[in-house]
Amino acid sequence: MPPDPYERLQAARTAVKALKDERSMLAVRVAELAKSSDEEALVEASMRLDALPAELLKAELRLARADRQAARATLQAAEASLARALANISDVEPLPDATVKEKLERAAGDEDDEAAEGEADEDTPTESPGLVEAAKARRGADEQWVRECRLAVERAEQRVRSLEAAVAEAGRHEPDEQAHRAFAKRASEARGAIDQARTVHGQAELDLIHATELAKVALDGLLAARAGVRTPEVLLVRSFDNGAGMLVQRRVAGANLQEAEASLVDDALLTELWRQVGLLHRAGIAHGDLVPANCMVDGDGRPWLVDYDQAHAASGTALLERDRAELLAALSALVGPERAKRTSEATLV
Numbered sequence: 001m002p003p004d005p006y007e008r009l010q011a012a013r014t015a016v017k018a019l020k021d022e023r024s025m026l027a028v029r030v031a032e033l034a035k036s037s038d039e040e041a042l043v044e045a046s047m048r049l050d051a052l053p054a055e056l057l058k059a060e061l062r063l064a065r066a067d068r069q070a071a072r073a074t075l076q077a078a079e080a081s082l083a084r085a086l087a088n089i090s091d092v093e094p095l096p097d098a099t100v101k102e103k104l105e106r107a108a109g110d111e112d113d114e115a116a117e118g119e120a121d122e123d124t125p126t127e128s129p130g131l132v133e134a135a136k137a138r139r140g141a142d143e144q145w146v147r148e149c150r151l152a153v154e155r156a157e158q159r160v161r162s163l164e165a166a167v168a169e170a171g172r173h174e175p176d177e178q179a180h181r182a183f184a185k186r187a188s189e190a191r192g193a194i195d196q197a198r199t200v201h202g203q204a205e206l207d208l209i210h211a212t213e214l215a216k217v218a219l220d221g222l223l224a225a226r227a228g229v230r231t232p233e234v235l236l237v238r239s240f241d242n243g244a245g246m247l248v249q250r251r252v253a254g255a256n257l258q259e260a261e262a263s264l265v266d267d268a269l270l271t272e273l274w275r276q277v278g279l280l281h282r283a284g285i286a287h288g289d290l291v292p293a294n295c296m297v298d299g300d301g302r303p304w305l306v307d308y309d310q311a312h313a314a315s316g317t318a319l320l321e322r323d324r325a326e327l328l329a330a331l332s333a334l335v336g337p338e339r340a341k342r343t344s345e346a347t348l349v
Contacts, residue, residue: 005070012063019056023049023284034187042184047175053228053283054173061163068156075149082142085135170228229280230304252304257292257334264301265335270343273303277327280305286312286319290327292334 026049033042232250257265257273273295280287287294288310296304312319324344331340 005066005073009063009066009070012059012066016056016059016063019052019059020284023052023056026052027284037188039181039184039188042187043177043180046180046183047177050175050180051173053279054170057163057167057170057282061160061167064156064159064163068153068160071149071153071156075146075153078142078145078149082139082146085139085142229283230276230302231308232304232306252296252298252306254296254298254304257295257297257303260297264297267339267343269297269301269303270331270335270339274327274344276303276305277323281320281323286323288312288319288323290323291330295327 026045029045030042030049033045036042232252254260277287277290287305287308289307290305294305294307296306298304328340328344331343334340
């Protein structure tokens with residue numbers, strides 16, 4: 001017996017939620033391990049966090065397919081209900097092997113026959129007016145139900161196609177163990193700088209150094225674990241004996257969105273920018289400052305997201321929605337509300 005589509009949908013939802021919960025817990029664990037001396041545990045947690053976005057994307061695809069199957073099942077039930085209403089099966093039982101389409105066609109034919117008989121003998125008493133009105137109301141409700149179900153199936157189909165394209169584009173992702181070990185080593189170096197500062201500097205200055213170094217470690221972790229987001233490569237993170245720190249990233253050759261030539265800011269660029277934001281959010285990261293100045297356009301017309309000093313890992317829905325609202329408002333001022341909204345809807349499904 002095939003599995004119930006609604007049970008499959010619930011199972012897919014549970015699987016997606018479990019992966020999102022794991023991602024949130026791992027982000028917190030990576031931050032905690034960065035303060036400890038267990039580099040192996042940090043590497044393991046960081047690599048798992050890096051692999052999760054690809055797994056989550058596939059789980060979301062399975063959820064979308066289950067949702068499509070459930071929507072189709074609901075549409076079938078709605079069409080069957082409408083067929084029964086049209087055929088009035090309390091008096092005429094349809095053939096057991098009749099399809100929904102055949103029921104609808106036969107019911108429509110029966111209605112035409114009944115209309116012709118009514119014109120031939122208008123004085124012949126028929127069903128009571130109350131029952132007729134109730135039947136019409138039932139039919140209207142079923143027709144509306146069928147329309148809504150068809151829209152739901154269409155939306156589910158679009159969601160599946162979008163996620164299938166995203167999974168195909170992402171390909172097979174294998175975490176780079178060497179990069180994660182380098183990240184763990186830099187975390188250890190930053191921790192050492194903090195310990196050294198504790199013996200040299202006062203508490204107020206120590207707090208500032210601590211926050212600065214941990215922010216750099218967090219930033220490097222976010223960049224190492226990104227799921228295909230186009231963002232500058234971290235080249236160097238270094239602290240000095242005087243408590244200062246240095247973060248060096250590869251320069252993006254181009255201009256920010258505010259300064260880019262108008263001819264470059266076309267719908268293809270805006271759509272790709274929204275796709276980059278979607279990838280960032282699938283990794284559970286809120287940028288926190290999605291303004292045109294932080295959206296670079298390189299010489300090939302590709303958008304980059306830069307400046308992660310306000311970023312948050314393991315972000316909840318509110319922070320992600322704030323990201324989208326901030327970028328939508330900025331783009332609306334830059335290219336107009338209609339283009340900003342249209343290009344966002346093409347990718348953030």
